[in-house]
Every structure is written in C-alpha cells, then in structure tokens.
Amino acid sequence: MKWLTGNTAEILSALSEENKLTLEDNQQVEEQVQKIIQQVNENGDQALRAYSKKFDQVELQDLSISQETIDIGYQRVEKGVIEALEAAKENIVSYHEKQKQYDFMDTERPGVLRGQLVLPLARVGVYVPGGTAAYPSSVLMNVLPAKIAGVEEIIMITPPSVTGIPDVILAAAKIAGVDKIFQVGGAQGIAALALGTETIPKVDKIVGPGNIYVATAKKQVFGLVGIDMIAGPSEIGILADKDANPVYIAADLLSQAEHDTLARAIVVTDSVTLAEQVEKELYRQLETLPRKKIAEKAIEDHGRIIIASSVAEMFLIMNKIAPEHLEVQLNDPISYLHDIKNAGSIFLGEYASEPVGDYFSGTNHVLPTSGTAKFYSPLGVYDFVKYSQVTYYTKDALAQAKDAVALLARKEGLEAHARAVECRFARENNETMS
Amino acid sequence: MKWLTGNTAEILSALSEENKLTLEDNQQVEEQVQKIIQQVNENGDQALRAYSKKFDQVELQDLSISQETIDIGYQRVEKGVIEALEAAKENIVSYHEKQKQYDFMDTERPGVLRGQLVLPLARVGVYVPGGTAAYPSSVLMNVLPAKIAGVEEIIMITPPSVTGIPDVILAAAKIAGVDKIFQVGGAQGIAALALGTETIPKVDKIVGPGNIYVATAKKQVFGLVGIDMIAGPSEIGILADKDANPVYIAADLLSQAEHDTLARAIVVTDSVTLAEQVEKELYRQLETLPRKKIAEKAIEDHGRIIIASSVAEMFLIMNKIAPEHLEVQLNDPISYLHDIKNAGSIFLGEYASEPVGDYFSGTNHVLPTSGTAKFYSPLGVYDFVKYSQVTYYTKDALAQAKDAVALLARKEGLEAHARAVECRFARENNETMS
Numbered sequence: 014m015k016w017l018t019g020n021t022a023e024i025l026s027a028l029s030e031e032n033k034l035t036l037e038d039n040q041q042v043e044e045q046v047q048k049i050i051q052q053v054n055e056n057g058d059q060a061l062r063a064y065s066k067k068f069d070q071v072e073l074q075d076l077s078i079s080q081e082t083i084d085i086g087y088q089r090v091e092k093g094v095i096e097a098l099e100a101a102k103e104n105i106v107s108y109h110e111k112q113k114q115y116d117f118m119d120t121e122r123p124g125v126l127r128g129q130l131v132l133p134l135a136r137v138g139v140y141v142p143g144g145t146a147a148y149p150s151s152v153l154m155n156v157l158p159a160k161i162a163g164v165e166e167i168i169m170i171t172p173p174s175v176t177g178i179p180d181v182i183l184a185a186a187k188i189a190g191v192d193k194i195f196q197v198g199g200a201q202g203i204a205a206l207a208l209g210t211e212t213i214p215k216v217d218k219i220v221g222p223g224n225i226y227v228a229t230a231k232k233q234v235f236g237l238v239g240i241d242m243i244a245g246p247s248e249i250g251i252l253a254d255k256d257a258n259p260v261y262i263a264a265d266l267l268s269q270a271e272h273d274t275l276a277r278a279i280v281v282t283d284s285v286t287l288a289e290q291v292e293k294e295l296y297r298q299l300e301t302l303p304r305k306k307i308a309e310k311a312i313e314d315h316g317r318i319i320i321a322s323s324v325a326e327m328f329l330i331m332n333k334i335a336p337e338h339l340e341v342q343l344n345d346p347i348s349y350l351h352d353i354k355n356a357g358s359i360f361l362g363e364y365a366s367e368p369v370g371d372y373f374s375g376t377n378h379v380l381p382t383s384g385t386a387k388f389y390s391p392l393g394v395y396d397f398v399k400y401s402q403v404t405y406y407t408k409d410a411l412a413q414a415k416d417a418v419a420l421l422a423r424k425e426g427l428e429a430h431a432r433a434v435e436c437r438f439a440r441e442n443n444e445t446m447s
Numbered sequence: 448m449k450w451l452t453g454n455t456a457e458i459l460s461a462l463s464e465e466n467k468l469t470l471e472d473n474q475q476v477e478e479q480v481q482k483i484i485q486q487v488n489e490n491g492d493q494a495l496r497a498y499s500k501k502f503d504q505v506e507l508q509d510l511s512i513s514q515e516t517i518d519i520g521y522q523r524v525e526k527g528v529i530e531a532l533e534a535a536k537e538n539i540v541s542y543h544e545k546q547k548q549y550d551f552m553d554t555e556r557p558g559v560l561r562g563q564l565v566l567p568l569a570r571v572g573v574y575v576p577g578g579t580a581a582y583p584s585s586v587l588m589n590v591l592p593a594k595i596a597g598v599e600e601i602i603m604i605t606p607p608s609v610t611g612i613p614d615v616i617l618a619a620a621k622i623a624g625v626d627k628i629f630q631v632g633g634a635q636g637i638a639a640l641a642l643g644t645e646t647i648p649k650v651d652k653i654v655g656p657g658n659i660y661v662a663t664a665k666k667q668v669f670g671l672v673g674i675d676m677i678a679g680p681s682e683i684g685i686l687a688d689k690d691a692n693p694v695y696i697a698a699d700l701l702s703q704a705e706h707d708t709l710a711r712a713i714v715v716t717d718s719v720t721l722a723e724q725v726e727k728e729l730y731r732q733l734e735t736l737p738r739k740k741i742a743e744k745a746i747e748d749h750g751r752i753i754i755a756s757s758v759a760e761m762f763l764i765m766n767k768i769a770p771e772h773l774e775v776q777l778n779d780p781i782s783y784l785h786d787i788k789n790a791g792s793i794f795l796g797e798y799a800s801e802p803v804g805d806y807f808s809g810t811n812h813v814l815p816t817s818g819t820a821k822f823y824s825p826l827g828v829y830d831f832v833k834y835s836q837v838t839y840y841t842k843d844a845l846a847q848a849k850d851a852v853a854l855l856a857r858k859e860g861l862e863a864h865a866r867a868v869e870c871r872f873a874r875e876n877n878e879t880m881s
Contacts, residue, residue, distance in 0.1 A: 093854055094854060094855070094858055096851075097850075097851040097854045097855050098855070100851050101851065101855065104556070107553075107555060107556075108553065108561050111551050111553055111563070112563065114548075117545050119541075119542065119545055121541060122538070122541075125808065126795075127542050127808060127809060127810055129545070129546065129827075130784070130787075130793075132788065132789075134821070134822050135788070135821065146859060146860055147859065148859055149855070149858070149859070150855055150859065181858060217821045217822040218822045232666075232669070232670075235666070235669070236666075236676075236677050236819070238822065239819075239822035239823065242670075243670050258876070260870055260876045261867075261870060261871060261876075264863070264866055264867040264870045265867050267863040267866075267867070268861070268863045268864045268866075268867040270863070271861060271862070271863040271864070272861070298863075298866070302862060302863055302866075303860075303862045304860075304861075304862065304863065308863065346839070347839065350564070350837070353564075353835065354566065354569070355566075355835075356835050357835065357836070358835070358836040358837075358838065359564075359835055359836060359837045359838065360838050360839075361560075361837065361838065361839040362839055362840070363871070364840045364841060364842045364844070364845040364871060365838050365839050365840045365845075366840075366845065366867045366868050366871065367867065368852055368856060368861075368864040368865070368867050368868055369838070369840060369845060369848055369852055369868060370836075370838055371852075371856070371864060372851065372852045372855045372856060372864070373848045373851050373852050373855075374559065374561060374838050374840070374848070375561060376561055376836040376838055377836065380836075381833075385670070385673075386833065386835070387568070387569065387651045387833070388568050388651040388652045388672065388673035388833055389673065389833055390833045390834040390835075391834060391835075391836050393563075393834065395829070395834075399815075399820065399821070399822055399823055399824045400824040400825060400827065400829075401787065401789075401790050401791065401792070401793055401820070401824075401825075402791070402792040402793065402804075402810040402811065402814075402825050403784070403792075403793045403795065404792065404793065404794050404795065404799050404803070404804055404808050404810055405780070405781065405794075405795040405796055405799055406796070406798040406799045406800075406803060406808070407798060408798045410798070411798040411799075411800065411803060414803055414807045414808070416531075417530075417531040417534050417535065417806065417807050418802055418803055418805075418806045418807050420527055420528060420531045421528070421531050421532070421535065421583070421584055421806045421807075422802060422805070422806060424528055424583070424615060425580060425581065425582055425583070425584065426580055426737075426738075427702070427705060427706070427738075427802075428705070428736060428737045428738065429698070429701040429702045429704070429705040429732075429736055429738065429742065430702045430705070430802040430805060430806070431802070432698055432701075432702075432732070432736075433695075433698040433699050433701070433702040433800045433801065433802050434800050434802055434803060436694055436695060436698045437695060437797070437798060437800065442692070442694045442695075
C-alpha cells in the first residue's frame with residue numbers, strides 16, 4: 014500500500030497528480046458504438062438478433078422474457094435470499110420515499126401564480142450487466158427509486174446467455190416490480206432503449222452500469238434520452254484516528270478492493286501507529302479472500318495510506334478526494350458532519366460498515382465515483398422525475414409587468430417579444446376596454 | 448404555415464416522422480473540439496490567447512475583466528434597464544427560493560439514522576455567448592439559481608471582442624452577483640473551465656448556452672465536470688379553442704419564431720375558424736417585424752397548425768410534442784393542469800404571454816427543448832446542489848442486519864463484503880464482548 018506523507022499542500026499536489034483525469038481517447042470504441050447505434054436505428058430487432066449472435070453467441074428466438082420464465086426463476090431462488098431481498102426492498106423503499114418532492118404554487122405577487130409541478134418520467138430503461146457476477150442488489154437500487162417516483166413502465170434489459178438470465182436477477186426484477194424484461198445487452202441494448210425497435214419500446218431515460226461499450230453508447234445517446242452518470246471504479250475513503258479499530262478498517266477497505274483491480278481504497282489518518290496496524294491487518298485478511306488477486310492488485314495500485322497532521326487536515330484532504338463512500342471512524346463521528354463537503358454516501362462510526370449500505374440499510378448504492386461527488390448525487394427518486402414551471406397572470410398583473418418586459422426585450426433586439434405583451438393592451442384588440 | 452389534419456393517429460405519426468431525431472454526425476466538429484481541449488490541457492492560458500487571436504481576432508492582454516471595467520459598464524447602462532433587471536432579479540429570486548431543498552434525517556429503524564444532506568457545488572462556470580445579440584436576461588437566469596443554492600464562487604466566461612464585452616452583460620453580471628469574469632469563448636472557454644488554467648479556476652459544473660462548438664465541448668467534458676442540458680432551438684406550443692384571441696396567439700408564436708430560423712411555433716386547436724384567424728393574423732403581424740426574415744423562415748419551416756378533434760386529443764398531441772413553452776389558451780385554463788404531462792414551462796390563460804416568463808415573472812427561461820421536456824427540467828436551484836447520503840448504525844442495529852448483508856454479499860460472490868460486517872462480531876476482535 015502506498016503511503017502519502019508530508020505537509021497538506023504536498024499531499025494534495027500528489028493526489029491531484031495521481032487523479033489527473035485524462036481525456037479519454039477511445040476513438041475505436043466510439044466508432045464501433047456509433048456503427049452499432051446506426052445499425053439498430055436502421056434495422057431494429059434484426060440488428061439486435063445479429064449482434065446477439067455475434068457478441069453473445071446466442072441465437073435469440075424471443076427478445077422478450079416471458080412472465081412464466083420470470084416466475085420459474087423466482088421460484089428457484091433460495092427462500093433466505095428472497096427474504097433478504099424483500100427486507101432490503103423494504104428499507105430501500107422507506108428511505109427513498111423521503112426523497113419524494115411535491116408541487117408548489119406561490120401566490121405572493123398580486124394576480125400572479127407561479128408554481129412547479131413534479132412529474133414522473135413515463136418510461137425508464139434499466140441496464141443490468143451480464144457476465145459471471147449477477148448483482149440482484151443493483152436491480153433493486155435502480156428500479157425502486159423509479160417506482161417510487163411514479164414511473165409508469167420500467168423496462169429492464171440484460172445480455173442474453175446460453176445459460177439464460179440468472180434466476181436471482183429474475184427474482185430481483187420481480188421483487189422490484191420491473192414491468193418488462195428483454196434479453197439484449199451492450200451498445201445495441203442501449204441503442205434499442207434510446208431509439209425503440211419493433212419489440213423494445215423507446216424510453217425517456219436509461220440508468221444502470223455497464224462496460225465501456227455500454228458507457229460509450231449511453232454517452233452517445235445522451236440528449237435523445239436522459240442518462241444517469243457514467244460510473245467509474247468503486248471507491249472508499251476512511252477517516253480514522255488513533256482509537257479506530259484497524260481490523261474493521263482493513264476489512265472495509267478490502268470490501269471495496271475486491272470489486273475491481275481499479276477500485277480505490279484510501280485511509281486518511283493522523284496516527285502513524287493506526288496506519289501501520291491497518292496495513293498489517295489488511296495483508297493478513299487479504300490472504301484468505303477468494304478474490305485475493307483482484308483485491309491485492311487494487312490495493313497495490315490504488316490503495317493509499319495518507320498521514321495528515323490534524324483532523325482538520327484530514328477533512329481537507331478527503332474533501333479533495335470526494336470519495337464515493339466515506340467512512341468516518343472518529344470519536345463522536347456525527348460532530349463532523351458539517352466538515353464533509355464532498356462524498357456520495359457517508360458512513361458514521363465503527364458499526365456503519367460500508368457493505369450495510371450496499372445491501373441493506375436502504376440508502377442507494379449507485380453513487381458518484383472518481384471525484385464526481387463534487388457535483389453528482391447518489392441515484393434517487395429525483396432522477397426519475399422532471400419539473401414543469403407554471404405561470405398564470407391576470408390582465409392587471411400583466412399591465413404592471415408590461416413595460417419592464419418590453420424594455421428588456423427591445424434591449425435584446427427582440428421586438429416580437431415586446432409586442433406580444435403590448436398587443437394585449439392595444440385598443441383595437443380589446444373591444445371591451447373602456 | 449403547414450397544417451396537420453386527420454385523425455389523431457395520423458397526426459402523431461406525421462409529427463413523429465418530422466421530429467425523428469437524427470443521430471448527429473459532426474465528426475469534423477468533434478475532432479476540432481477534441482484538439483482544442485487537448486491544446487488547452489497542455490498549454491493553458493497560452494492556448495486560450497492563441498485561440499482568441501485566431502477565432503475572435505483579439506490579442507488579449509488580460510484574460511480577466513477587472514472590477515473597474517465591470518463598474519464602468521454598469522454605469523453606462525440606462526437607468527430604466529438597470530431598474531427592469533433589478534425587478535426581474537427580485538422575481539427570479541423569490542420564485543427560485545421556493546426550490547430550495549433541505550436535509551432530512553430518518554430515525555424510523557431502531558439504532559439506525561439515515562439521512563440526506565443537500566450541499567451546494569463549490570464553483571460553477573457560466574457561459575455567456577458573444578456576437579451581436581447580448582442577452583442580459585440569460586445572465587440572471589443562469590447565475591441567480593446558483594447563488595440561491597449557495598455556490599461559493601460563480602465564474603462567468605464570454606468571448607472577447609474588439610469592442611469589449613457589452614455594457615449590459617457586465618451590468619447583468621454585477622446585478623446577479625457573478626464573482627469573476629474572464630473573456631474567453633468557444634470550445635477553448637469550456638475546456639478552460641473544465642480543466643483549469645493558470646488564470647481560470649477549474650469549476651465543478653458548466654451551464655449556459657452556446658454554438659455548436661460550445662455544445663460539443665460541453666458534451667466532451669461531461670463527466671470531468673457536470674454540465675446542464677444541451678439547448679436546441681426555442682419552441683412554443685399553444686393550445687387554443689374557438690374563444691381564444693388570434694391576435695395574442697399570433698403574437699406569441701412570432702415571439703418564438705423571431706429567435707432563430709430553426710425555432711418551432713405550433714398551435715393545436717379544435718377550431719378550424721380559430722386556426723384560419725391565427726394564420727391570417729400571423730402574416731399580418733409578421734410584415735412589420737424587424738426580424739421578419741428570421742421569423743418568416745421559422746414559420747415556413749417549423750410553424751404548424753394542428754387540428755384536433757377534441758380537447759382531449761389536443762392534450763394527447765401536445766404531450767407528444769413536449770414543448771419547451773406551453774400556452775394554454777382555453778377557458779378555465781387551470782382546470783387542465785392535470786392533463787399536461789410534458790412541458791418545460793406552462794403559461795395559463797390569455798394574459799400569461801410567454802415573454803413575461805423570458806424577462807420578468809421569475810420562472811426560469813433556460814428550459815428543455817426538442818421534446819426533452821419528457822425527461823429534463825427547467826434550470827433551477829436543484830442544478831447547483833448535490834446530495835450526500837448519511838448512515839449511522841449502532842452495534843445492535845448492525846447485529847440485526849448482519850445475516851442479510853452476508854447472505855446477499857456471498858450470493859453476489861463478494862466474500863470481503865460479508866466479512867467486513869461479520870468481523871465486527873468475531874470474538875477475537877472484541878475484547879469487551881462477554
């Protein structure tokens with residue numbers, strides 16, 4: 014694990030150098046994805062079938078997964094897992110319901126109503142990656158906020174496989190309340206959701222993680238439909254003082270590191286002793302992990318122990334990192350809440366172990382990565398609504414506003430804007446005016 | 448003006464054909480913008496100066512606009528315009544303050560706190576286009592919601608010009624409370640805000656409209672920083688019945704048409720008589736407009752009169768169009784509020800003329816275009832905050848959650864996740880356990 018020490022300016026400069034976001038140049042992927050989207054645009058389902066054969070080695074009869082298939086999959090999943098998913102669902106729903114927003118209507122100007130409507134998106138597409146690792150928890154995290162927002166129809170897509178869609182994914186989709194499932198993956202799946210085909214309906218927004226082709230396709234269709242943020246590798250940042258438990262810290266660091274060789278696991282502490290204990294404990298725990306190779310590579314490449322000179326400096330450094338997950342393993346952790354400026358999901362105290370948020374607590378686990386917590390939010394109910402403004406004016410109220418509108422419109426060279434308001438007061442247009 | 452008639456299915460199919468979003472292929476612009484961003488990344492201010500010379504024909508001494516220049520500009524603006532901008536500001540602030548959101552903390556699970564913090568972005572960049580038309584109203588609309596959100600520093604950039612930045616833009620920036628202004632435009636300006644240079648600080652999010660180079664640059668830096676939606680041509684949709692005033696409708700259609708030859712102006716009505724009156728009145732009013740050529744072209748290419756068979760069908764059609772601005776010129780307009788599914792800004796009744804929203808009422812005029820009101824919202828205070836989740840667990844609460852977390856983690860093949868929670872309850876890690 015790499016140590017960063019020195020004064021705060023030096024540490025920040027080293028971090029900034031490490032995290033310098035390079036402008037990606039995936040020209041080849043970009044072009045390949047562009048071609049796939051064009052093919053789906055021109056040939057619809059036929060293109061989807063051809064790509065399934067080419068990329069997934071599956072000759073598809075039916076793009077859609079039948080309700081019977083879903084029910085059979087659900088029934089094959091162990092009862093304990095179903096119960097755990099149902100318990101997680103209950104917590105996710107009870108948390109996300111508090112994110113619901115409501116219309117307002119403001120009457121403070123005489124003769125004027127101004128308001129904001131909160132309206133659900135009509136149809137949303139959720140991408141669920143295929144491959145060996147099936148993540149039912151992610152199905153719940155992506156679908157349930159949309160349900161709570163009031164989205165009428167939720168379409169899930171996932172890559173076809175010769176062995177079929179994993180049972181636990183079908184079960185999670187059923188529990189979450191997905192309306193339709195189609196087996197199509199990759200850039201062609203994203204294209205189908207964005208453009209619509211004979212079988213797959215066009216959606217208003219696409220959410221869910223995926224590989225570089227999926228992410229590139231999402232970026233390319235952005236504007237045709239809404240998309241969620243582009244997810245990067247998982248991250249954890251832990252703030253710890255000398256009294257923190259190195260066993261817990263090491264375990265939580267490894268829980269992120271096992272995701273991906275690019276995952277980042279960072280401890281910021283003012284105690285060299287604690288740092289040494291964490292490092293030692295981490296390598297001890299690493300030995301017996303099934304995903305040891307992945308976690309070890311992540312720790313070697315992206316694990317960091319940062320020694321700060323004070324708690325204030327610890328926060329300064331961590332706010333710069335803006336981690337996806339932030340654990341505060343300090344005494345009286347809630348007293349530091351106001352010191353946190355940038356973090357996707359904050360875990361306070363030694364029993365708020367980050368995986369409880371991945372699976373159970375009810376907060377969302379789709380979170381901003383790579384420092385984007387500076388400007389992005391966790392996935393939430395707000396991602397599945399849009400606002401509409403409402404304005405009503407009486408004639409008297411418009412009369413009060415008329416001169417200011419006309420003056421500013423003419424200052425901007427937009428005469429028709431001025432006349433639109435003024436024509437309401439011209440004698441010839443108003444037989445009833447005295 | 449083109450008429451669309453027939454049954455609703457035919458009208459919807461014709462509209463869908465017209466509005467078929469083509470996949471843009473601006474390969475040349477994309478590559479040019481990519482090169483500009485790379486240059487700014489490598490050479491910072493020096494690249495900005497070189498591009499200013501090349502694209503704006505200006506040899507810049509100072510990238511930054513001094514407070515003195517801003518104050519002099521402000522003083523040169525007519526008192527009436529300053530007063531109108533101040534009045535508009537007051538309305539914009541009073542409306543947008545109602546969009547403020549607040550933290551919550553939920554205690555409904557024993558031993559568990561779950562919450563959401565609403566945190567302002569630290570630094571925002573606002574792009575203000577140059578050219579002949581200066582839009583001070585847009586400065587207010589982009590900057591004030593950020594101020595209300597609590598953004599610490601607002602950076603404005605605008606292209607340099609041999610005649611200097613227009614006084615009214617400087618005045619609007621001063622009134623809105625912009626912190627710093629830099630004279631740099633185009634893709635290089637967006638690159639500077641996204642990456643930072645010696646002079647221009649890196650921001651967390653970029654908002655504001657611009658030409659194809661600006662829009663393409665925003666799309667390319669998306670992910671490095673947040674961006675607002677990509678704005679298309681302006682649009683108005685008007686729902687009108689036989690009792691509506693054709694003079695007002697024609698005037699409001701023209702107020703959008705004068706923006707741009709690509710602007711869309713659409714009336715949907717169940718009255719052929721009203722439709723004929725609107726068309727006649729529109730060409731009459733067009734004759735004396737200073738921007739006649741632009742408005743005429745917009746009306747010819749993108750003006751539509753749509754005849755629906757009932758009020759219900761009118762809403763069906765308009766919700767499909769999802770216009771940026773929607774006027775409801777029907778009797779008892781507020782009774783139709785629940786029939787509107789997709790619209791950026793809704794204007795109810797014959798005195799809520801759309802330009803009152805552009806300049807005065809206080810609702811935002813930065814709105815979703817090209818049918819994106821199906822999934823995007825007006826610019827608002829919510830665009831300048833991000834949320835952070837907060838979780839706290841007691842040991843007892845984690846004990847309750849432990850088995851579900853471990854079961855789901857192992858089901859997903861993530862052993863280290865399971866162990867992170869379980870290690871908190873292993874005897875050897877807990878000297879104090881009985």
